[in-house]
Amino acid sequence: MAGYKNPGWNNDALPALNAENLNELCNEVEELSAGFPGKQGITDKLSLTLAAANWTGSASPYTQGVTITGGTATSQADIQADATAIQKMLDDGTNAIYIANNNGTFTAYAVGEKPTADLSVQVTVYNVKEVI
Numbered sequence: 001m002a003g004y005k006n007p008g009w010n011n012d013a014l015p016a017l018n019a020e021n022l023n024e025l026c027n028e029v030e031e032l033s034a035g036f037p038g039k040q041g042i043t044d045k046l047s048l049t050l051a052a053a054n055w056t057g058s059a060s061p062y063t064q065g066v067t068i069t070g071g072t073a074t075s076q077a078d079i080q081a082d083a084t085a086i087q088k089m090l091d092d093g094t095n096a097i098y099i100a101n102n103n104g105t106f107t108a109y110a111v112g113e114k115p116t117a118d119l120s121v122q123v124t125v126y127n128v129k130e131v132i
Contacts, residue, residue: 043127044070048079050097050108050119061109066099071125073104080122088117099123 046069054064068077077099081089089097095112097119 043075044125046123046125048121048123050110050115050121052114052116052118055110055114057114060113061111062114063110064108066106066108068099068101068106068123068125071101071104071106072127073101074128075101075104076126076128077101077106078124078126079108080124081119082121085119085121088119089115092116097121 048066050064050066055062057063066077068075071077079097079099081097089095092115093113094110094115097108097110097115099106099108
């Protein structure tokens with residue numbers, strides 16, 4: 001928006017950011033998020049091992065069924081891999097891993113080359129309240 005100036009700015013400079021300002025900003029974001037009807041809520045964080053021996057398929061994407069404790073038909077499971085898992089994937093030529101949910105049945109997918117090492121990852125499970 002041409003000509004718009006954030007009211008918190010002075011002489012085209014960002015305002016100082018300190019702990020108090022950051023806390024106020026976080027509180028405002030939480031208040032705004034609370035009123036959003038389609039927001040997602042984290043229901044669980046868990047550790048998951050994707051065993052190399054469990055990948056199936058003869059071509060990418062390779063798959064394996066996974067158990068997401070507490071997962072439902074409306075859950076979304078997002079993988080967070082640490083540096084060790086990422087390095088194993090790079091060494092194997094695995095481009096990406098993700099989990100898909102088909103009405104409460106969770107499947108992990110490996111895109112690129114099939115992983116040859118077990119991958120220990122963290123999974124964050126969200127309850128999707130509304131698709132927008």
